[in-house]
Amino acid sequence: MKQKKEEAGLHNSLVYVRQHWQLYVCFLLPALALTIIFKYIPMGGILIAFQDYNPFKGILGSKWVGFKSFTRFLSSPDFMSYLVNTLKLSVYGLLWGFPVPIILAFLLNRIQSKGIKKKVQLMLYLPNFISVIVLCGIVRIFLSVTGPVNLLLGTQINFMTMPQAWRTIFIASGIWQGAGWGSIIYTAALANASQDLREAAVIDGANIFQQIKVVEWPAIKDVVIIQFILQAGNIMSIGFEKAYALQTDLNLASSEIISTYVYKQGLISGDFSFSTAVGLFNTIINVILLVSVNKIVARMNEGQGL
């Protein structure tokens, strides 16, 4: 009986596919092909993390060495430093950077004139359209010994060579660039706040804090939670591009993070297996973080995670 049902189901599926072949061939196939080639085949390439990979011999011809690369990385004296640099950069970045767009959205929401609000938003979005290279170029020029910041302070401090200043520079410039753009999502959510509720609150004489608590916060709460999970889950995949562009030889003590290390080991030193192992380590931690953050938030939020 059950088998018959399955056969019928399979038959139905075949009929469906034959009738709707366009959906598979014209619509789905290009994306599926790109995904398999450029995402899944490299996943197979992770095998070289367990080899002493030799590019001339390929995966099939190279020697298997088990977890050698992993133990080498985990036992190297620099391991803790790179891990801590990565974690500090992204955790501090999240803690400082996450609230700013939300605050901006609340503030924008209080601007009375639509025209002024639009103009302010346009200004706030501007830095988002500057490239990483140009942003880091600006940061380097402004903070250089002869740059405007030193001219203004009357000092000659070379900020870019100071490991203790590096994270602040990275995070502050990130907020400068991204907070305005990041506020869009909250502004859009605030626009959906209930009118009636708001009018009722005003008639009841609610002050601004009470209005935010009753009207505005409920309107954006879900978006805030989703954004938090997404950003917290990506803690280990903090961007290579900006960190690398802000590195100098003298600030490496805090600016060398796992992704820049993977790049240098792999493509500059040519240590393919080791670099792949370090990258895999990073990815796995990221997946674990994402799952845990999602679980924790779900528990705090009455079972509602992603």
Added chain:
Amino acid sequence: MKQVKFSKYSTQDKILVGTGYALIGLFVLAIIVPVIYIIVASFMDPVTLQNKGITFDFSKWTLTAYERVMTNSQIWVGFKNAVIYSVVFTVVSVAVTLLCAYPMSREDFRGRKFFNVIFMITMFFGGGLIPTYLLISNLGLLDSMWAVILPGAFSVWNMTIARTYYRGIPQDLREAADVDGANELVFFFKILLPVCVPIIAVLALWQFVGMWNSYFDAMIYLNDSAKQPLQLVLRSILIQNQPEPGMIADMQSTAQRAQLAELLKYATIIISSLPLLVMYPFFQKYFDSGIMAGAVKG
């Protein structure tokens, strides 16, 4: 949203809202002041700039920096490549994404859940730098523009956004099309796409800006200087302090060359950022609707 008139706030609220306006004003200033500084600095002469910073003495402004940057061929090669890569990437990427989102948006699509899992996995797990590099190399794509275009062309995230957008479109459209006996492709191009302009505009802008502003893939896959996009040229000038020799070669002393190189950075920043900064305000009306479509799904 209807707003309460400022004059109707209580005193405490007035102080609060006033502080809020001040905060937002400060943020706007923090954006405008550096931008103005860079614009003015690009017109200065190198010696004054280094010793005194910028001045608003217009009579002494010069266009030297712009002449030197704009007569440099490498900048133009970079511009040309950046335009080609960004346009091709945007077209390929938006096409693949919009197409894929259509079956994935349909409840009746057989295999939807399976394909969804296949796609979602790639958002959280991947081969990483070296395996991807080896693949590109084995495919013979090193020093080819497809190396920077194809690997990132399909974005699962953008696909889910487009899918959510499709689902928000009234079913009547679909039913009307069925009556006419339109097939899927005709329905998609003739009926669905024309009502999806806001989401297409947003996705196109994101992809264009993303490609225009990135440098990592180009740095690892494109070594031939004739193929390098603008951001890599900028990287040598702004980050590595290595302007094209021709730009500063006529200066006598090392100090003069260093001063001039510093000045050229400002003009380079302006010239290279101008295209996007002129373009994005035209897309502003699409930002909210596009991003909201993504937010609903989350």
